[in-house]
Amino acid sequence: MEKNMFCFQCEQTAGGTGCTGCAGVCGKSAGAAGLQDELTGALIGLAQACQTGMPTAQTYTLILEGLFTTITNVNFDTVTIQAMTDKVHAEKARLSAGTTPDYDVQKIWNANEDIRSLKSLILFGLRGMAAYAYHALMLNKTDDEVSKFFVKGLAALGSEHTMDELLPIVMETGKANLACMAMLDAANTTAYGVPTPTAVPLTIEKGPFIVITGHDLKDLELLLKQTEGKGINIYTHGEMLPAHGYPLLKKYPHLKGNFGTAWQNQQKEFASIPAPVLFTTNCLMPPRSSYADRVFTTEVVSYPEISHIGDDKDFTPVIEKALALGGYTEDQHLTGINGGTTVMTGFSHGAVLSVADTVINAVKKGAISRFFLVGGCDGARPGRNYYTEFVQKAPSDSVILTLACGKYRFNDLDLGTIGGLPRIMDMGQCNDAYSAIKVAIALSEAFKCGVNDLPLTLVLSWYEQKAVCILLTLLYLGIQNIYLGPTLPAFVSPNVLNYLVEQFHIHPISTPEEDLKKILG
Template sequence: MSEMFCFQCEQTAGGKGCTGAAGVCGKKADTSNFQDELTGALIGLAKAAEKGRPTAQTHKVVIEGLFTTITNVSFDNASIRRQIANIEKEKAQLGSAFAANYDMQKLWNDNEDIRSLKSLILFGIRGMAAYAYHALVLGYNNDEVNDFFYKALRAIGEDLNADALLPIVLETGKVNLACMAMLDQANTETYGTPVPTKVPLTIEKGPFIVISGHDLYDLYQLLEQTKDKGINIYTHGEMLPAHAYPKLKAYPHLKGNFGTAWQNQQKEFDNLPGAVLFTTNCLMPTKPSYHDRVFTTEVVAYPEMVHIDDDKDFTPVINKALELGGYKEDRRMTGINGGDTVTTGFARGTVLSVADKVIDAVKAGAIKHFFLVGGCDGAKVGRNYYTEFVQKTPKDTVILTLACGKFRFNDLDIGEIGGLPRIMDMGQCNDAYSAIQVASALAGAFECDINELPLSLVLSWYEQKAVCILLTLLSLGIKNIYLGPTLPAFISPNVLNILVENFNISPVSTPDADLKKILG
């Protein structure tokens, strides 16, 4: 029986690493090992690209390969093997068909500090690749981002010491900022600037499709193909912010949001009378009660599940929704805290448009502090910390949030300040770019450093996109970040000491203790 080693997500077994026959995410050992082989092949391709001339197709293969290895993306060995074959084809095109691939066991068995630094780079570029992919399908790319993927992959495969690796760790964060800026441009130029939008959680009677993940292009294609078919469309998880984009919200059959965060899907999809489309990560192993109505697209894959190819013909999804028929009557659903609506759309365009109002509120003492409480959600015990933290924040503070961690508290009504809601959902995980732009603008207005603002970052993490965002914050010199619910298993004690000494990263403790420490 094959065994695996994986410690890239927050829920890894025992806080140390998933070994044996399967991981906590449901990924089997042979699939994990194929993903290691895929990563080793990408490192080989990066070495080949040093002497050859990588093309747009080479870039695409690298981005897709890295994206595939993010937690909860692909559980399908056949699709991973096809990607490995595509990598070998690209190596041949570069004239290096026999360039050696990297054995990932060398990394997993390396000195713990070297392994830690290389893991930060690897997991960071996996997250960055997801953002680059979403931009790429909209026709946007960036030479700095593409070039760095090769540089980072080569660094993982080389015998570098800690002094050489640490600058590349921070460069990963710096380049990811450029990648998030590219995706922000791609989304807003294609779909418009997000506007604050109240989204219902009730599911109306009749046929419906739930679309999950992050890819707005897939949602747009689905809306186009269903606009006259009597099928309602509901977002799920990180697709929620799509409701705020003018071009997408213009479709009247984009009705609302289904359910809560990704880790609840096995319960919320049980015997679901609708079809589900997964466009990116967050797919969990399905249960028999709904396996036949889940579809995948892009690099998401699961054995024996219908996959929608690049032609984006969603006919199988549409037919399944019509066959199932939906609920017979409207079904009232709620968030974790009982609310029946959530609000999104407070991206940088909206917040900066009222910056003068926010600045005046700070100067007048109406707003005493800003908290960015966001990141990934997950199932591990301890994530109720974030709900309690938001509930206990003083009434003269504002909570900025993003990514799926917000589902812990985004249905709470905690009031307003000067007509602005105290909870402002800035969007998906990649919309950390918006938060950074808002923080920079406030720092400019108050003529101070970002670290001198009355702003605290309280972040939750689960997978690799959160890793690259953390690296981006560190590359900007942002300090005093609270991180939880646990610290990454792949960060060694010595590397953790570097982060603590240079950036004062703290693990979350209790809401009361952390609020007291922050607010004094």
Template sequence: MFCFQCEQTAGGKGCAGKAGVCGKQDHTALLQDELTGALIGLARAAYGKNTGPTVSRAIIEGLFTTVTNVNFSDEAIRQQVSRVRKEINALGGGAEYPMPSLWNDNEDIRSLKSLILFGIRGMAAYAYHALILGFTDNEVNAFFIKALNAIGENLKMEELLPLVTETGRVNLKCMELLDRTNTETYGTPKPVTVPLAIEKGPFIVVSGHDLHDLKQLLDQTEGKGVNIYTHGEMLPAHGYPELKKYTHLKGNFGTAWQSQQKEFDNIPAPVLFTTNCLMPVKDSYADRVFTTALVAFPGLAHIGEDKNFSPVINRALELGGILRTVP
């Protein structure tokens, strides 16, 4: 395989061999390249036009899908490719970009274009979380198109360098957008003490960054005797007053995302992966893991757009949680 999707790539040169550093397989990496090439085609078709929200959404979700620990499912990535192609056709067509043209380019050009590509992938994650809560920014959306289009162009170093700095500037704007989204939706975060004890009874562990998914799960578990614990990147959720107010949001389970394979091995509870941070799942706990939104892994149960978390809640009740509080 060859994969150069992210900065974690082996030796800074590209993951090769049987699987990548993140556990991605060669066929999945190829499909992610295909999706990126299709997104460049969409940007070419959209560049200079007044396009609508479906184009921005396809770009944001497509880019976020290619972030390292988000999506390992060939089927889900193929669906994203078809959706992007539909948008290209609706705009009258746009040539997709063969990613080997980037990987085989002169090293300075390849480096600058990769920096832009990795930058907008991360930015897409912020933009996605804002978008699902109804917040968006025209400059950020226009920059996704500009940057993707530039990656497909035959540009010189002096033309790409200003784009790299612009990627940094727009990225900060996108972070501001997400900060405003979260504070206007869930209140201004405050420092809080987060309990690490796991209380007796059924529980669900929630990982990833998606506060909207967490809120919907909290609403659906209210009064059902199922406690909720954050894991890894979901820890900051406790600081937001509108999430903290749920008394069954009990605390944090475990440590950081990279410890998930060890920490989820034996717990009598399901784990919900919202956006990002999924590592290849071991057989020992695969029947207790659920994904949602853009996160997907072959064979794992996926909660669809209706956000009906009943299968996760029922699994928590079935597993029963722990018998006595663990300090």
């Protein structure tokens, strides 16, 4: 009989307090949740062993894989979670001859609520950062300081600390994630070029096709190469949409467009498509029987009885499934949530800063009154229409920067242009918060003021752990007056929340009208 679980790492956690009982809101079983806790305890033990042993590149890779495995909506499979834990145990034994025990993660969940809150911020931040570091690693980019911080952060979780001792480590998590996002940005642009603004159609052409979702651009590149000349079109989904902006990916003529909207709609959107879906990273929901035979996973993503593509990255089973299903017999003219037939992407910091003079002049002349960064994770909780309404009600002389899958709430809206620039600029995936940071810093330098003095407001939606590490990065940079929703994290205690409000003036979202009134004064 499975033990009851406890998990409160995602925004939709049960009752706004924590998933308990036999299954989580995400569909994860208590057995899988318990094994992920054991894996986390093994990783903390491995980190402690690293402090006295001699970690190698393989050690750091295992830490990334293990942390990535525990992110919400990544791995639901007890077999593969146990296999990952066994690998961690083997590496820990190599480093410490078996003398370093696993850490009991229940000590974190059962700690004083403020200690639990701060350790949760560190742990969940590390999990999100591990995803970014892993994607960079797939493109042969690493950073010694980032790798060392994974060890430092994990080891701190297994040690006794006061609030005053943990708070600097929370901020250091944000600092490390800034370096990690910079590393991933360099990895992506070195491999695929600097993204450029690109209109992406939402039409699905007739004939065989494959939908690829997640965040891993390397997996997309491999799929594009393996499908060349086979008469199969490739469509992005979810966080893979920004791939269309990269020059070396755009060169593949069978990378056609984007299918569907954000991750939480997949069970409906995938139900009847005559094509396979490849999951490269998180955002997997339990596949329904109507399409489970068309779902494929790879990397650390895993679900019981779902076909998995291993380390050889041979996508032949996906390709064969696409050819067998045949796709649509006629073009399907799909639309976004608001009825749009195309979406724009590719407004990276490279693209935006290339027209910096135009932007700066528009601000100086009064054509642009304010910038809003409205981005983050999407989710199914009621109230997320706030972000659509906020964008629609934002002043007509404001620019909306966006990133991550939260943009699907409004990215097909036509809000027109200002000074030849579109009012909605999609900067990319969630890790491309780095692009927003680069643009903000460049604007502050141009106007000779601090970032907090710019006519810029961040309005963020969060769901899982990558949003946590981005928030910590923004706090590390001292960015204030962030509006956060749709709810505040269950793992943030009242005392920690008060600290964040006092130090950084974080605001829980209310209504678009009230928040715009406060922002615009």
